[in-house]
Amino acid sequence: MPPLPSPVSSPNRAADLPDPVRRKLADHFGQRFSCGDSIRLQHGRDESVHEPALPDGIVMAHSTGEVVLVIGLCAQHGVPVIAYGVGSSVEGHVLAPSGGISLDLSGMNRIVAIHADDGDAVVEAGVTRKQLNDALKGSGLFFPIDPGADATLGGMAATRASGTNAVRYGTMRDNVLATTTVLADGRVMKTGGRARKSSAGYDLTRLLVGSEGTLGIMTELTLKLYPIPEAISAAVCTFPSIDSAVQTVIQTIQLGVPMARIELLDALSLRAINLFSKTTLAEAPTLFFEFHGSPTGVNEQAQTVQAIAGELGGTHFAWATRPEDRSRLWQARHDAYFACLQLKPGCRCFPTDVCVPISRLAECIAATNEDIVRVNIPIALFGHVGDGNFHLVVLVDRDNPRDMAEAAWISERVVERAIAMEGTCTGEHGIGLGKRKYLVPEHGAVAVDIMRALKTALDPQNLLNPGKILPGR
Amino acid sequence: MPPLPSPVSSPNRAADLPDPVRRKLADHFGQRFSCGDSIRLQHGRDESVHEPALPDGIVMAHSTGEVVLVIGLCAQHGVPVIAYGVGSSVEGHVLAPSGGISLDLSGMNRIVAIHADDGDAVVEAGVTRKQLNDALKGSGLFFPIDPGADATLGGMAATRASGTNAVRYGTMRDNVLATTTVLADGRVMKTGGRARKSSAGYDLTRLLVGSEGTLGIMTELTLKLYPIPEAISAAVCTFPSIDSAVQTVIQTIQLGVPMARIELLDALSLRAINLFSKTTLAEAPTLFFEFHGSPTGVNEQAQTVQAIAGELGGTHFAWATRPEDRSRLWQARHDAYFACLQLKPGCRCFPTDVCVPISRLAECIAATNEDIVRVNIPIALFGHVGDGNFHLVVLVDRDNPRDMAEAAWISERVVERAIAMEGTCTGEHGIGLGKRKYLVPEHGAVAVDIMRALKTALDPQNLLNPGKILPGR
Numbered sequence: 001m002p003p004l005p006s007p008v009s010s011p012n013r014a015a016d017l018p019d020p021v022r023r024k025l026a027d028h029f030g031q032r033f034s035c036g037d038s039i040r041l042q043h044g045r046d047e048s049v050h051e052p053a054l055p056d057g058i059v060m061a062h063s064t065g066e067v068v069l070v071i072g073l074c075a076q077h078g079v080p081v082i083a084y085g086v087g088s089s090v091e092g093h094v095l096a097p098s099g100g101i102s103l104d105l106s107g108m109n110r111i112v113a114i115h116a117d118d119g120d121a122v123v124e125a126g127v128t129r130k131q132l133n134d135a136l137k138g139s140g141l142f143f144p145i146d147p148g149a150d151a152t153l154g155g156m157a158a159t160r161a162s163g164t165n166a167v168r169y170g171t172m173r174d175n176v177l178a179t180t181t182v183l184a185d186g187r188v189m190k191t192g193g194r195a196r197k198s199s200a201g202y203d204l205t206r207l208l209v210g211s212e213g214t215l216g217i218m219t220e221l222t223l224k225l226y227p228i229p230e231a232i233s234a235a236v237c238t239f240p241s242i243d244s245a246v247q248t249v250i251q252t253i254q255l256g257v258p259m260a261r262i263e264l265l266d267a268l269s270l271r272a273i274n275l276f277s278k279t280t281l282a283e284a285p286t287l288f289f290e291f292h293g294s295p296t297g298v299n300e301q302a303q304t305v306q307a308i309a310g311e312l313g314g315t316h317f318a319w320a321t322r323p324e325d326r327s328r329l330w331q332a333r334h335d336a337y338f339a340c341l342q343l344k345p346g347c348r349c350f351p352t353d354v355c356v357p358i359s360r361l362a363e364c365i366a367a368t369n370e371d372i373v374r375v376n377i378p379i380a381l382f383g384h385v386g387d388g389n390f391h392l393v394v395l396v397d398r399d400n401p402r403d404m405a406e407a408a409w410i411s412e413r414v415v416e417r418a419i420a421m422e423g424t425c426t427g428e429h430g431i432g433l434g435k436r437k438y439l440v441p442e443h444g445a446v447a448v449d450i451m452r453a454l455k456t457a458l459d460p461q462n463l464l465n466p467g468k469i470l471p472g473r
Numbered sequence: 474m475p476p477l478p479s480p481v482s483s484p485n486r487a488a489d490l491p492d493p494v495r496r497k498l499a500d501h502f503g504q505r506f507s508c509g510d511s512i513r514l515q516h517g518r519d520e521s522v523h524e525p526a527l528p529d530g531i532v533m534a535h536s537t538g539e540v541v542l543v544i545g546l547c548a549q550h551g552v553p554v555i556a557y558g559v560g561s562s563v564e565g566h567v568l569a570p571s572g573g574i575s576l577d578l579s580g581m582n583r584i585v586a587i588h589a590d591d592g593d594a595v596v597e598a599g600v601t602r603k604q605l606n607d608a609l610k611g612s613g614l615f616f617p618i619d620p621g622a623d624a625t626l627g628g629m630a631a632t633r634a635s636g637t638n639a640v641r642y643g644t645m646r647d648n649v650l651a652t653t654t655v656l657a658d659g660r661v662m663k664t665g666g667r668a669r670k671s672s673a674g675y676d677l678t679r680l681l682v683g684s685e686g687t688l689g690i691m692t693e694l695t696l697k698l699y700p701i702p703e704a705i706s707a708a709v710c711t712f713p714s715i716d717s718a719v720q721t722v723i724q725t726i727q728l729g730v731p732m733a734r735i736e737l738l739d740a741l742s743l744r745a746i747n748l749f750s751k752t753t754l755a756e757a758p759t760l761f762f763e764f765h766g767s768p769t770g771v772n773e774q775a776q777t778v779q780a781i782a783g784e785l786g787g788t789h790f791a792w793a794t795r796p797e798d799r800s801r802l803w804q805a806r807h808d809a810y811f812a813c814l815q816l817k818p819g820c821r822c823f824p825t826d827v828c829v830p831i832s833r834l835a836e837c838i839a840a841t842n843e844d845i846v847r848v849n850i851p852i853a854l855f856g857h858v859g860d861g862n863f864h865l866v867v868l869v870d871r872d873n874p875r876d877m878a879e880a881a882w883i884s885e886r887v888v889e890r891a892i893a894m895e896g897t898c899t900g901e902h903g904i905g906l907g908k909r910k911y912l913v914p915e916h917g918a919v920a921v922d923i924m925r926a927l928k929t930a931l932d933p934q935n936l937l938n939p940g941k942i943l944p945g946r
C-alpha cells in the first residue's frame with residue numbers, strides 16, 4: 001500500500017484589514033466591497049480539494065482605474081491582493097492563505113473591440129470565453145481556447161490555460177497578443193500590441209501569461225481570433241484498450257493530420273458521462289475527434305484517422321456533423337469532470353494534470369493505470385492527448401485520511417513520472433498552491449531562483465497572490 | 474526635403490582587456506582566443522549600416538562549460554560579453570560599443586538529438602537553420618523558420634527571428650520549446666521542456682527568446698519540427714499595383730486560407746532579383762506564394778487564392794511544383810536583400826522592418842511609398858505580408874551625409890507610422906542599437922521600466938550585451 005503523505009491544507013484566517021483600507025474601500029466601492037462570511041468563503045475556495053483559505057474582504061472592480069485604486073491602497077498598507085474571476089481554477093490559485101483582498105474582476109466584462117478584419121478582440125479580463133464567442137456570432141470568427149469551465153479570459157491567461165482545441169490552435173500563451181496590466185505598485189503597463197509578430201524588446205506578455213496574478217493583474221487582453229472553418233466534423237470511436245486508443249493518437253499526430261481536437265476518455269469517464277448526460281456511449285476507452293477545414297479537407301483527415309483507428313482495433317466510429325449533434329457531443333465531453341464528481345456523491349476532486357512528449361504518452365498512461373488499480377478510490381482518466389496532456393479525476397472524501405493519502409500518492413506518482421519523461425507537472429492547470437513542490441524537480445533550482453528574482457523585481461513586497469507558484473514563500 | 478538627423482554611429486575602442494582575463498583566456502583557449510585586428514573587425518560589425526564597434530577579444534567557445542568559464546571570468550573582472558553567431562543581424566546586435574569579449578558560438582554546432590517521434594530537435598546554439606534541415610533529411614520532418622540568411626539558431630532565438638514561413642508556422646517565439654542558458658553570474662539554467670505545453674511557472678523560455686543576449690546566453694535549444702507536407706506548391710503572380718497585391722493578401726488571410734508563405738516584392742526588388750539571379754520575372758509588384766497540405770488541399774488553396782488574385786487584377790500566375798523549381802524561386806526571394814545591395818555598388822543597407830495589423834497594411838505601404846518618391850536614394854520594399862510585416866531596403870553610401878539623412882528620415886517615418894497603427898517598430902529584426910529610441914514610443918515608459926527591472930534582476934552588472942535593447946544604458 002502507498003505511504004501516508006501529509007494532507008493538503010491551507011490556514012484559514014479571521015478578517016483583519018487595516019482600518020484605513022477598510023474605510024477607503026467602503027467609501028469608494030460601497031456595496032461592491034464586502035467582508036461578509038459567505039462571500040469570503042465563496043472567494044476563498046476553488047473547485048478542488050484544497051482547504052478553503054479566506055480573504056479578509058472582497059472588492060468587485062469595474063475598471064482598470066478601480067484595480068489601480070485597490071492595488072495602490074493595499075501596497076501602501078501591506079495588504080495582499082488576489083485576482084479572482086469565476087473561481088474555476090483547481091490548484092488553489094484563488095485561495096488567500098495570507099488573507100488580504102480578493103479582487104473580483106467578473107464585473108469587468110466589457111468586450112472593448114472586435115477587429116474582425118485583423119482577427120483579434122480586445123476584452124476586459126472578466127469576460128468569459130462563452131461570452132466572447134456569443135459576441136462573435138455573425139462575424140465568421142471564433143475564439144478556440146476552451147478549458148471546459150466557462151472561465152474568465154483573464155483567469156485563463158493567468159493560468160496559461162488551454163483545453164481541447166490546443167492541439168490545433170495553441171494555448172493562451174499563443175493567443176494573447178497584448179495586455180493592460182496593473183503592477184504591484186499601482187502603475188498601469190501596456191504589453192504587446194496588435195501586430196501579429198514583433199521583435200521589439202522583452203516579451204512581457206508571455207511573462208504575464210501563466211504568472212497566476214503574482215507579477216501583475218491583467219485587466220484587459222487582446223486575443224487572437226480564427227475564421228470559423230468552412231466544414232467541421234466530429235466523431236467518437238471506441239477502442240479495445242487505452243493503449244490502442246493512445247497509439248491511434250500518436251500515429252495521427254506524427255502523420256501531421258491537423259486535428260482540431262483529439263481527446264481520450266477511459267471507460268470510467270464514459271460511465272460517468274452516460275449517467276450524467278443520459279447518453280448511451282460505449283463504456284470503453286474512447287477517442288473524441290474534431291476535424292476543421294474545407295469539406296474535402298475534413299473528409300481526407302477523417303479517412304486518414306479512421307484508417308489508423310481501424311488498424312488499431314477502433315470500432316463504432318460514430319459521426320456528428322450537424323452543429324447540434326456536435327454541441328451535444330462536446331458538452332458531454334466538457335461535463336466529464338462534473339459527471340465524474342457524481343460517481344461518489346459528496347466527494348471532491350483531487351486534480352492532476354500532466355503533459356509528456358507524445359512518444360512517452362502510452363507508457364506514461366500504462367504505468368499510471370498500474371497505480372490506479374492499487375488504490376481504492378475511483379479515478380477517471382481523460383485528456384487532451386494530442387498534446388500529450390492528460391488528467392486524473394481522483395475522487396476523495398476530504399474527511400477520510402485514507403482517501404487523501406491515496407490521492408496524494410497517485411498524484412505524486414504521475415507527476416514524478418511525467419517529469420522523469422521530460423514532461424511537465426502541469427499541462428494547463430498551473431502551479432497554484434498544489435504543485436509548488438514540483439517546480440524545482442521540473443525546472444531545477446537555478447530556474448526557480450530566477451523566477452524568484454523576477455517576482456522580487458516586479459513585486460518586492462510580495463503582495464500579489466502571495467504564496468502561489470514559488471515554493472517556500 | 475526631409476530634415477537632417479544625426480548620423481548613426483557607434484564608438485570604436487582600443488583593445489584593453491584586464492591582464493588576468495587575457496592570460497586566463499589565452500591559457501584555456503589557445504588559438505581560439507584572439508585579439509587580432511581583423512577578427513575583431515569581423516566580429517564588431519554586422520550586415521547593416523552601423524559603424525563598426527570592436528570587441529577587445531574574441532573567444533570561440535565549443536561547449537556550455539566554456540561559456541560558463543568565459544562569463545564567470547568576465548563577471549569577476551567587469552568585462553562585457555557579447556554572444557556572436559554568424560553576424561547576420563542588422564540592428565547592431567553584435568557590435569561592442571563598450572568593448573569586451575565577443576563570444577563566438579558558431580563552433581557549438583552539434584545536433585544533440587533528433588526526436589522524430591516527438592517532432593523536436595535539441596541543438597547547440599551555433600547550429601544554423603540549413604544545417605538542421607540537412608540533418609533532418611530522410612526523417613520526414615523540417616524546421617520552418619527561415620530569416621533569409623543562414624543564421625545560427627541561437628542568434629535566431631535571441632532576436633525572435635521569423636521570415637517567410639511565419640504566417641503558417643509562427644516565429645522563434647512559437648518554436649523554441651526549451652533552452653540551456655548561461656546566466657550573467659555563470660550559472661547554467663534550464664528553461665522549458667519537451668512537453669508541447671506547460672503551465673508550470675513563469676515562461677522563462679519566452680523571456681529569453683528575443684532578449685538579444687542581454688539576459689543570458691542560450692547555448693542549447695530544443696526546437697519544434699514539423700512533418701514535411703505531402704504536397705507543396707509555389708507560385709508567382711504579378712499585379713498592376715502594390716495595393717492590388719496587398720488587397721489579395723488581406724483577403725486571403727481573412728478567409729483563413731492556411732498559407733505557408735505569402736510574400737510581397739515591389740518592382741524595384743524584382744529588377745534587382747532579375748539582375749542578380751538571372752531570372753526573367755516581370756518587374757512589377759509581385760506576390761510569391763507557397764501552399765502546404767494534401768494534394769487536394771493544396772489544390773483547393775491555390776484555386777481560392779488564384780480567384781482572389783484574378784479579381785484584383787493579378788496576372789501571369791506561374792507555378793513551380795517540382796522541388797528544384799521551388800528552390801530556385803525561393804532562393805531568388807531570399808537573395809532579394811543581397812540583390813538589392815547590388816543596385817548601388819559599394820552601398821550599405823539601412824534596414825527597416827515594421828509590422829502592422831493586416832487591416833492597416835495597404836494604407837501603411839501606400840503612405841510609405843509616398844515618402845519613398847520624396848527621396849533620392851534607391852529603396853526596395855518587400856516582406857512577409859501575410860503577417861503584416863514588411864521591410865525597406867534603403868541603399869546608402871555611408872560616407873554621404875545626404876544619403877544617411879534621407880535613410881534616417883524614411884526609417885523614422887515608417888516606424889512612427891507603424892506604431893501609430895498599433896503595429897511594432899520591428900517585426901523580426903530586433904531592437905539592437907538601431908531601434909532603442911522606439912521602445913518607449915511603442916511600449917510606453919512603464920513597460921520599458923519593467924524591462925529595465927528584469928535586466929537589472931538578471932544582469933545587475935550590465936555585462937551581457939550592454940547597450941542593446943534598452944534605451945539610455
